[in-house]
Amino acid sequence: MGIFDFLKPRAPNSASVAKERLRIIVAQERAQRDAPDYLPTLRRELLEVLKKYVNVDPDAIQVKVSQEGGHELLELSVALPDKAGG
Incomplete structure (x- = not known):
């Protein structure tokens, strides 16, 4: 152990990494639980x-529903492929 080792940033311990991963999982589960039943059918x-019209990857489509200012918003995001030879 050197004299300047305390200046080096420490790697996060496994407990903090696990805690952050759990937060992400819980947030995703809440979002899925609150999603309308028609969302998978709409996406399909x-x-x-x-x-x-376009050769699009099935994973390139994201459909989200959120609440904003007393209104329900439907957000559709589609990643289109690059034009060939363009």
Whole structure:
């Protein structure tokens, strides 16, 4: 142990890493629990429509529902592939 070892940043201990991972898992579970029942069907149907026009990866579509200012918002995010040769 050197004299300047106390200046080096310490790696997080396993308890703090586990605690942070648990927070993320709990947040994801809450978001899924509060999601409307129609969301998986909506996502699947949107994917079917998009595939008619664009070759899109199924994992490239994200559908989220949130509350903002007393209104329910539907957020749709689609990562489109790059144009070939463009």
